[in-house]
Amino acid sequence: MGTLNRNLDLKDRFGRKHDYVRIAITDKCNLRCVYCMPEEGIQFFSDESILSSSEIIRMCRHFAQMGIEKIRLTGGEPLLRSDILTIIEGIAEIPEIKDISLTTNGLALAKQAANLKRAGLNRLNISLDTFDSERYRRITRGGSLRRVLAGIEAAQAEGFSQIKLNVVVMRGQNQQELKDFLSYTFDHQVNVRFIEIMPIGEDDSSRWEENYLGIEQVFDICREHGWDYQEVQLAGNGPSVNYQIEGATGTFGLIHPVSCRFCDSCNRLRVTADGYLKSCLYWEDEINLRQTIGDFVLFEAAIMEALASKPKNHEMALDKLEKQPEKTKRLMSQIGG
Template identity: 40%
Template structure:
């Protein structure tokens, strides 16, 4: 469906849970999330109905997110059913990788076509610090499991000044060792990003300063600007939602685990789809897509996102 600004909305990001087995500092509080009654969360049938409604409006790409989607007990069933919705051409999943060794074969068989793996550091101590409870070897085992299952993997790295900007070369070097893409994403000023301080934000252009040998490559239709190291097996992507936003090319809507449809990650606007028929969902989606804002408000260390939720509550 085309919105009022001429953008073709073809991409739905579906959060299946706001819970996670890690506690990444820019994503959620140390104590985790307040447990909501199951009655306040979308059921599997409601999620699939929402995917069907979105597909009927022209959505062709679905990304399953969390929280951490693999902690959802029925995640394989959700993916299997979603992959078979007419019109859905690509089903991607974003994960921290911890549970991939146990679930990769089932998810591959269910129809997941691509994996994005969150990995902000290759230093075990720093990994434990940023995740509060995680172990680097678990994430790397998840990466190996994803590659063994035959997926093309994109690694998502949130760029944090004073924390991992000194690892840009090592992280980008993963494209030399593995058939993976590494995407550096600017730290967004959400509810829980303050603890890093103002100096934590650095623009993605800093990556190029540290990788002078990287050369531009043709865009692939996504929001990342792409580069490649000599002899690399994959690309390096730069995603700049703060310093160089891509609102004019945004083609996505988001559905939270508690059933709120959001036209923009950084907007407080949301509308509930819970308890609706598929046709009612379709009409509300049509309304949300048409009224999708032209651009989100300014983002900076002094101008936080208006989303009003942590990232785990929206879907990273």
């Protein structure tokens, strides 16, 4: 590998240690989910604008040299990349990287689960906002629920160390299914994560506010049905606070991005599909990391610059700052979440 084994403690000015990087390997997606992309779609980056497999692997080697131990591949839809196995295999060969995970919409998972596991993928996050086929088509604007459920089944059969289901909770869309997702944990060894909808790439704040719905109501549902639950600790770097209903095989978690509840312990950096480093999901600030990949000294300096400017929290959807920073213009599919 030729690394120097520097193993730095990557800390920002607030003392938060960073050992986790999310890399969007494409902005392309075969869905148009209502919270991620406009119905008409977007102008995708050209193939030349997207990080190549060799650039991604070399970047991960640099990150590992600086103390990063966990990599998550996101999109867009990462399984649309024809070289996805090459990317995972290359990252898996880096001794310092202890965990490789991937976020997917699950449409191609039934066909690829076995190959992904053999390539070295450890964990999966699968987007699933509803169990109703017609509602799934509406939310994703054309997706097939049957294919996603088949993908989840295939992933479970392969024995990935952890499978998480990402459920973005939306008023008037899927709030009536929260009980169904909680019930799903009784017989399925998954972590169902209820996520607040975020105003990312959203010009019309009133539209976001209409869709926003607090997720604490899952506790009311548990109490209503007499389900006792307790907080549990799960492996990984997810921002969710996790719980398990008594007698359930799986678990559920709550993710509160809008209310900043995980900012104090945020340990992640993000690389966009076109190679820019973002220290915070919400704000415009970013550094061109792609131009430094060929020189570790420049790469290291860019990472340290990003950490030095990382805010204490994103203060998403708040207007209490005297001088409001510039909100990101990127859509979620370009950042990778």
